Amino acid sequence: MRPLMIFAAGLGTRMRPLTDTCPKPLLQVGGQTLLDRALALGRQAGCAPVAVNSHYLGQQIADHLAGQDVAISDEPGTILDTGGGLRKALPLLGRGPVMTLNPDVVWTGPNPLAALADAWRDDMHALLALVPLEGATARIGTGDFALDQDGRISRKGDFVYAGAQIIRPDLLDDIPEKVFSLNRLWDLMIAQGSAFGMIHKGGWCDVGRPDAIPLAETLLHG
Template sequence: MRPPLMIFAAGLGTRMRPLTDHLPKPLIEVGGQTLLDRALALGRQAGVARIVVNSHYLGCRIAAHLAGQEVAISDEAALLLDTGGGLRRALPLLGQGPVLTLNPDVVWTGPNPLAALIAAWRPDMEALLMLVPRDRATARVGPGDFALDDAGRISRRGDVVYGGAQIIRPDLLAGIGEAVFSLNRAWDLMIARGTAHGILHAGGWCDVGRPEAIAQAEALLAKDAPHG
């Protein structure tokens, strides 16, 4: 299985101000590499079929950064569509079947989360989310997002955090009337059907959502780096 990958790079980055006053959040550097390049590297290492990146805020900077690379851009300059609307808009570029999605504003250590999702995917699933135990979710603010049962199904309000990576069947998106909507809408429908699943990331994870989290992410990367 070689699904395509959608990287969500269209957000306004308001929590990262003033760093994002003139720079889109995916182009902020952590450990000498932009968040977007880290996300692209995960996709390429996992052997994805193709990569699509959406853009809105300072989209010209995203386009210039990706120039010359085999990456398609789903332009949301006219209207920021949120994750659900953005994924639906990008589907003609992504193709048919299940899609990987990745939020670039996190740092991962340990096993490649996209490769782990591909390995764990089953045909009876509509969504498979990569989750992180709340007590290992570096720089996370707030409680967990989901609970995970013995069969690997997710439900709301638990002690695991959505890590920002998943495989999802996008079929349900066609039935949502709004242009702008979150993937939470699709997840809730899938949870009700018992087809939303999750697995736990075996490595480290850091939410790079605020300026002070950059140092925490770099410390996590340094801890994971090989020492010779």
């Protein structure tokens, strides 16, 4: 089993006005909240323990998770971004390789967390789920990474980070800032040649704006 961190602390600014009174992870797509969809992927992949961080309208997140076997890593003051948020949650997750998942995406096809677990090797420090830019529904902008023939990633290419990964958290201790993105770790691992990518063999939609919700629902029902 792998520990799983679900990032649910964001402000959801791109989703306004829907997020004026509701945190983005609790918005519904196809009759189910984004957070519940993420939790379902984790359960199906056998992830444990599971932690969810919270900040914006965090009490709603806590109320929604009440009674479930999910730990909450609250960030009541300054939002810590993905790197700082993961480091704060490590006491709930352990020091081994950790899965992380962004809830504001929708997947079809194989469970990405299970696929990552199957593809993980001991020589990897990070394994990121990727989707080709041309297949990234509702994505705006360019790609994030390129893949070489051995599966190693580098910056600037035609693949989009899909919001799921396995990562070793050891290098978090080398970053002095309290607030920082996991991009900092990726860059360190890319320089070491220990960051890899796995192409998701299914559909994917970035649910980052209100107009993406019907696109995600079409993908799910297609």
